[in-house]
């Protein structure tokens with residue numbers, strides 16, 4: 001088999017594809033355990049306050065129900081995150097709408113609804129904080145008067161964080177003090193200073209399968225104590241849930257078993273949330289003595305679970321007449337919701353991606369995650385980067401127009417390239433060619449010809465057409481020292497029949513984990529893809545290969561699988577006379593020989609940080625990621641001035657993601673991400689009122705359908721990376737970063753108006769256009785003035 | 801409780817169920833056909849789509865009584881013992897299924913579409929699948945799956 005053509009780079013059938021197309025794949029709601037009960041969650045109806053009383057209406061026979069309150073928790077009443085600020089069940093204080101207070105279980109699912117309605121909770125309500133600005137105002141008031149804590153909704157923590165602020169970072173291109181004085185000089189020397197403010201909204205992951213789990217509890221028959229718990233469910237990161245259970249039940253890790261079942265989409269929305277629903281179901285299993293299933297319906301899932309962090313980013317940039325960035329300050333604020341959860345980590349990625357693929361001689365990025373009385377925001381594909389890259393790539397167009405350059409030429413004068421240092425001081429050792437990506441993306445999409453043609457046709461049409469692009473990158477793997485801390489482990493077993501089996505905690509939820517990791521193993525072992533097995537993700541059997549997040553699976557875990565495969569080969573060559581090269585038959589024979597003589601063969605491989613990669617958490621400098629994927633996306637839009645609808649009419653996505661391991665899966669990943677990005681830009685709006693999500697249904701939270709999306713053209717440049725298996729880098733999150741700025745840049749090209757907030761719905765377009773035409777000098781609003789240093793005159797937004 | 805009779809995937813069945821029970825629950829709980837999924841429970845996502853008397857319907861919106869005497873096809877009714885249905889095969893080969901939760905409904909919507917338009921235009925494909933949400937694929941691989949399935953079934957001997 002050693003002479004067969006490469007398995008990496010081909011598109012074998014998805015490992016678990018057959019049961020999926022047959023409808024035979026078993027998702028959590030398809031499973032029933034003997035004696036299983038059903039669980040439900042009683043949630044707060046206010047955003048902030050304290051519980052005064054809970055009453056159970058007498059018409060229900062409560063003895064039929066298992067009821068869990070905070071006081072029933074055998075361990076700590078906290079979800080696992082570091083500051084331990086996030087209760088598993090609210091005991092007294094309420095910090096957001098839909099906060100869990102009580103849990104109910106009953107043998108009949110249909111008996112839960114009436115019971116929930118028969119529980120009445122009284123509160124002493126306090127005014128809530130619902131956005132970044134209100135949270136900042138509370139901090140300002142508190143600084144002014146330390147007794148004014150009325151609106152301090154989060155106290156700070158010894159794990160980092162100050163009142164109302166979960167985390168803040170400052171990142172400088174060099175050391176702080178010299179950079180500050182260099183920034184002053186840069187702004188003094190600038191020909192233009194361009195400022196802008198950009199905002200993004202919350203976004204729901206909207207996996208089509210809602211969150212759900214089934215928990216079992218092993219109770220000591222004599223004492224009634226919990227001896228162990230097992231949770232099955234739809235999730236990304238089984239070991240996160242293991243750790244959550246150890247805390248809530250005060251059990252050692254080996255007594256908390258988690259099994260991931262087929263998962264119907266996740267996108268970050270099943271990264272940390274299963275720690276909550278999984279703990280809840282396990283508590284009900286403890287209380288009832290039965291397995292308990294909790295499946296959220298759509299309304300509950302949308303109201304109570306995490307979303308993408310809303311953000312506000314302010315840029316101030318010093319630019320020379322010849323189109324060079326001289327310096328800049330970027331201030332990013334994200335709305336973290338009521339508890340810290342993953343906000344510090346999301347903020348970190350937002351911070352590091354804020355400078356984009358550009359050279360900044362002097363730059364300061366400050367960022368903060370603010371507390372609000374909204375359900376905690378969490379992981380969603382892109383993880384902070386879409387927010388700060390939206391701001392940056394809109395701002396780059398703004399600078400270009402201000403100083404009289406095309407968006408293309410201005411970017412070209414500032415692109416990072418091979419050998420340059422990123423804003424964190426990371427040398428770009430691997431080849432980077434943004435110029436080529438830009439040239440090719442603009443050519444493939446017909447950008448220049450369209451720009452000219454639309455300028456012409458727009459003059460006599462109520463349908464304004466335009467093209468725009470965004471240039472960006474996305475770091476693969478955990479940020480900074482994250483991969484060192486994760487210390488991931490994989491096993492590769494050789495079974496008695498000679499077949500290899502991959503054991504990882506990396507989960508499949510549609511992206512193709514199973515397929516890619518089996519391809520990597522097959523390639524390294526010189527075996528057919530179909531010979532490779534992958535073990536069910538059951539923490540009783542698989543090692544912790546880290547969470548399935550951060551575009552890390554193909555590159556980081558894939559590399560470990562590749563190394564494990566090489567170890568297996570080396571062992572079989574030295575101990576079982578496997579020849580070099582070998583055929584499939586020779587491999588099986590050697591494996592069986594080894595099995596007979598020495599027993600079970602397992603290669604265990606742990607992450608080893610690349611020698612030259614180093615990150616300093618205190619200075620926030622160094623090699624932020626082992627690798628970056630680079631991209632240029634081009635959007636073409638039509639803005640209908642009769643309906644104010646914006647339609648994306650074509651989308652071109654060119655990316656350099658290292659070696660493409662599976663072209664069909666890779667395209668599918670990119671296309672899916674772009675569809676979510678188009679939704680983020682133009683369709684998907686979370687409407688909150690007093691902290692309640694008002695549109696927690698698919699009828700009024702609108703994601704793109706097949707009729708809404710344009711043709712999406714996905715292409716790759718393949719530049720093999722040093723770090724991933726076969727030269728691969730991560731691709732999962734990259735496509736989320738580019739669509740929104742590319743689309744809004746295209747809208748500016750079409751209409752001459754720069755929109756700087758997403759989601760941009762028809763009513764927003766309408767409002768802006770009508771307010772503009774109502775002014776005496778249409779377009780003369782000065783939301784974001786630019787200053788020409790030569791004349792010192794302020795001018796309004798300048799458009800192409 | 802009412803007694804309803806129906807034909808499910810070519811097999812007759814008689815059931816005693818509440819007349820207002822959702823057909824989706826009848827399929828999943830009473831008939832143990834869990835290939836039909838629930839994504840929203842309000843007729844928006846198409847994860848629960850099945851064929852009822854040849855029409856594509858969202859089973860979460862149909863009371864059991866309405867299915868009395870109906871002929872139903874669910875995802876479990878497409879393949880035979882040895883072979884995937886060509887539509888299933890094309891979804892498998894072209895990357896039309898990622899997480900797979902929308903896939904049963906999407907495949908039945910495709911079945912319905914190709915029954916109407918054996919050789920659909922791109923616009924007909926987009927329109928025909930617009931009632932089925934997919935959050936994973938961005939639909940492009942699904943369109944490709946449908947095109948391939950159409951091409952296959954136009955071939956003689958299929």
Ligand code: FES
Pocket residue numbers: 837838839840841842843844845846847848849858859860861
């Ligand atoms: S579950 Fe029936 S349409 Fe969504």
Ligand code: FES
Pocket residue numbers: 208264265510896897898899900901902903933934935936937
């Ligand atoms: S494949 Fe996941 S929703 Fe369509």
